[in-house]
Amino acid sequence: MLKGAPILAGNILDAEFITNLIQHDDGYRVLSGIRNSPSHWEAEKKKVLAMIRQFGVPSLFITLSAAETRWPELLKILKFTVDKENITEEEAESLPYSEKVRLIQSDPFICATYFEIRFQELRKTWSSSVGPFGSYKINHYYYRIEFQHRGSPHAHMMLWLDKAPSFDQNNSMSTSEIEKFIDEIISCSSDEIGEDLVNLQTHRHSCYPKPGRPCRFEIPFFPMDKTEVLFELNTSDLRAKGFKQLALTLREKLESIPTEVNSFEAFLTFAGITHEEYILAIRSVLKRPKILLKRSPKDVYVNPYSKKIIQLHKVNMDIQFILDPFACSLYIVNYINKGDRSMSRLLRAAVEEAKKDNKSVQQSLRSI
Ligand SMILES: [Zn+2]
8 A cells, every 4th residue: 555645435345455554553544634633743743854854954933822812803803703793993902801701712713713814914024025034035934833722822933044044063153143143033122122012022930940840941041241152061171060050059040130230241240250150150051052142131031032023913922043953853842743742642542552452443443
């Protein structure tokens, strides 16, 4: 049987065909047409890996959330589809929060469709020379929309930009080009966007860090006087151990920077270290090269954003420049393949169960 060939009703009547299917464990492959099934994500993962192989490491990863309660245009539509009532966008905006939630929960189809259309419209601005990527043309892209448990969509994207710099560890020119590129496209400053958007971009540890298990996003971020690609300290470097300890103390200090510490220099004074010691401390805890954005001490909780995208989309976002294949695979594992794990787990458990009891193929399929 040809891999990927459709299975027709006639094939199923053919005993040899069925034996072949079972032998190659292809029986579950029919599920790959069903979104969110493990075979579907397996196929998606292969597609992404093939793209990376063909086009190289993508330049940017972008995640966009949805914020249904903050979109009066959507609430206005919902008020009509759910309650058959016409209201203005201003009226929609001033609806009580509980009312907004009721409308959103009442019509998930409209919400999902609205997000899709909004996302497609937003993307149209990306190829403009005054768009978020300026003169960089989008050569290729990949995206997936993921639904969180509460049903709100997220878009995860990879972009391959034409003529964007790529990272070469042995070429210092490449790092300075990358730093320049990032400063054109990515920011984490609370001064460039409105208070509302800063609020959206502020990390609030929904990851629930505990003592001994710090924030998995490594937030708060380190303040920096300029955007810089930093390299890990050589493990044979005798200074490494001492600076690791210093990095730990620094991390604690980041949690409680007083408001009067409003410049990078003031931060160093507050931390009681020199610039050189500070950079060495950060480098001592790195496992691979990492980008640190130019960041004021007051913005240690602000996630990176693209000014043009966030101003149009008005929701929480994430944007990262991808240094190397490792960072790339990390992203795929964390995002492209992240959600829907419970679904995979459930199916896998059913398959295991079926195998264990030595059930017939028919019985196995039924239990799956
Ligand atoms: Zn956190």
